[in-house]
Amino acid sequence: IKVEGQKEAELTAPPMVPKPVGDRPAMRLVVNMEIKEQEGEMVDGTKYIYWTFGGSVPGSFIRTRVGDEIEFHLKNHPDNKLPHNIDLHAVTGQGGGAASSIVAPGHEKVFNFKVLNPGLYVYHCATAPVGMHIANGMYGLILVEPEGGLPPVDKEFYVMQGDFYTKGSYGEQGIQPFDMNKALKEEPDYVVFNGKVGSIAGDNALTAKVGETVRLYMGNGGPNLLSSFHVIGEIFDKVHIEGGDAINTNVQTTLIPAGGSAIVEFKVDVPGTFILVDHSIFRAFNKGALGMLKVTGEENKKIYSGTTQEGIYLPEGGNIQNMPEGEKVTKSTVAKTxxxxxxxxxxxxxxxxxxxxxxxxxxxxxxxxxxxxxxxxxxxxxxxxxxxxxxxxxxxxxxxxxxxxxxxxxxxxxxxxxxxxxxxxxxxxxxxxxxxxxxxxxxxx
Ligand code: HEM
Ligand code: CU
Known part of the structure; x- marks a missing residue:
């Protein structure tokens, strides 16, 4: 594929995505990605130190097309404490870029790659201990559109699931440090969309109008859980299974593996608040994996006669159960060899x-x-x-x-x-x- 021209890639924080590539030719794209370790709020009063690509969890969305040649600049902010790097699943090459991009605070690394395969790909930090870097929020999505671009739709959003492991249980106040033991046991306190409880609910809900077609670029950063992604009250007209070329139609719930993705599309026919969940349902109502798509417009009593009310699910969601505390590990007092x-x-x-x-x-x-x-x-x-x-x-x-x-x-x-x-x-x-x-x-x- 011939490459024409060069520009800096537009990067967006979730739930937004950059403009579609349309029918532009393949080109040289410069990606400037800055790593920031920063405090954020997991849920009201619960703080967490997130490690981020571009200042958000998930990290900045990167949009390319097949044949693009990417010049990737990875910058580690001088205020950060740790080295990081990036493994992009869209890269064909050693470590997906990991080995070439390990970068200490106050430094920058540059590497180049050509995107060969269309699809929706996860990227993540791959610095040891890898699980910890991912658990702290170091993942995001890179979309590689086919030649001519994906078919246009009315609304596009960027949503990524992740599981979080904290010293305290759900909702415990103050700064909550990462808990390696819970991560090893795969027992998260939080399972969330876009890095925190409520990131796309209530006032932050995604929005659309009756008659529009919505496309969700869904990712799952893990580090551990796989997602049974479902929208309550909708049927996915189309799912690009695992973010690849194969399209399934008329899907209720689609599996998104850890380190994987799916492109989900559906037309919204009636107004209401449609709830995005991981249908491993305790995660949705008790650990945070709940988002909202608010659809406004004319009712169609033939398709649905009743009224969908916001709040039906909230009393349950608001009534968070505290997970029982784990037994304290008793320290041995016997002298060791x-x-x-x-x-x-x-x-x-x-x-x-x-x-x-x-x-x-x-x-x-x-x-x-x-x-x-x-x-x-x-x-x-x-x-x-x-x-x-x-x-x-x-x-x-x-x-x-x-x-x-x-x-x-x-x-x-x-x-x-x-x-x-x-x-x-x-x-x-x-x-x-x-x-x-x-x-x-x-x-x-
Ligand atoms: C320095 C041990 C965890 C960052 C040192 C030194 C020792 C040490 C012995 C003295 C210099 C040397 O011998 O190289 C340990 C042990 C750790 C630990 C046993 C775990 C229990 C960490 C962590 C970080 C870190 C988690 C980063 C967040 C540093 C830095 C210095 C240092 C930046 C140099 C400090 C200065 O410039 O004055 N460490 N360390 N260490 N360590 Fe650690
Ligand atoms: Cu990292």
Whole structure:
């Protein structure tokens, strides 16, 4: 396919989508995507630190056509704490772009790809721990239209489902940190459309008029659940199954896999409030997976005689049940053997430290110092313990390289800190210092 001209891609936050490509020729498209870690509201009074592509969850919608050549600029805002990257399912190539795009805070990475296949594709962060980056909101959609574009419709919207895992249960107030254990068990506190409870309900509802054809670009970021997507009171005239070419017609509920999509189209024939749900129905009424499409216009008593009232579902939705709290894990008080400490420390490292210091302790240049063969670490275990208990800031020199950044204090018990540091000291060429809970306790004073 011949490529003509170049422009910057229009990006939109959900539920909006950029203008259709129409019959334009394939071209060079420059995508400028900025990663931002920012606080947002999951539900009234419940805050969450979202990691985002472009400042929204899901991330900015990218619209291209087959044959386009994309120059992708991934920028990691200097205020961010972590390295990130992007894997676009529309990319043919190593890691979907992941390996070429890993970018530290205050840096930018550029890579190029040609879109070969039409369809609706998910993109997501693929930085370790991958599940955590996705669970914090790092996913979005890229649409590749066929030559000549998709057939025009009256209304198009961008909606993406995601599951969230928080320390507190549904609705618990204040900033709620990510809960790795719940994520591993696939037991979310929230299942939502567009990043939060109510993002497309009430005053934020999607809207259409009787007689219009609506097209929903539906995605599912996961990280864990698959969606049984349904609109209460509507039948999908057309579904591009899994976002591909195959079109199913007259569908009630369509499955959207984690890391997958569907394009859903239907004509609205009567007015009313049509409820978008994940038909795994506790998720809809108790965990947030509920949106609204408000349709205005002339009634058609032949098609539907009654009146659809807004609010029928709300009393139930408003009456959120609190999920029972999990049993508190009791910490062992029995002294561990060295192999036990290393095993436990490895698990803690894999959930807590490796987001920044990376899986082999290699760190990220200019952002996170290495723990592998770290002279700073090996010189003074007390100082290392202090760093984990209280965090660390200000200029330090690790293996001859200066770094002046901030490590947050880690909320771990004496046992956990002893184990994780013993693991770190026993790995990657470090000096095999054994850190005991008593040594940690001494540094707390
Ligand atoms: C520095 C350990 C978690 C970011 C350090 C140092 C140690 C350490 C020993 C001293 C320098 C060195 O030896 O390289 C740990 C352990 C962790 C953990 C055991 C988990 C329990 C994290 C996390 C982050 C982080 C989650 C990022 C959010 C940093 C930064 C520095 C640092 C930025 C340099 C601070 C400065 O410039 O003053 N860490 N760390 N660490 N860590 Fe961590
Ligand atoms: Cu990320």
């Amino acid at each position: 060295l192999p036990e400490q290393i095993k436990s420390g490895k698990a803690i490292f894999g959930t807590t430290c490796f987001a920044c210091h990376q899986s082999e302790g290699q760190g990220v240049p200019n952002a996170f110092p290495p723990l592998a063969k770290s002279d700073y670490l090996n010189a003074d275990p007390k100082r290392a313990i202090q760093a984990v208990i209280r965090g660390l800031s200000g200029e330090i020199t690790v293996n001859g390289k200066k770094i002046n950044s901030v490590m947050p204090s880690q909320n771990l018990s004496d046992d956990e800190i002893a184990d994780v540091l013993t693991y770190v000291y026993s790995s990657w060429g470090n000096n095999k210092t054994v850190v005991t809970p008593a040594m940690v306790k001494a540094q707390r004073k």
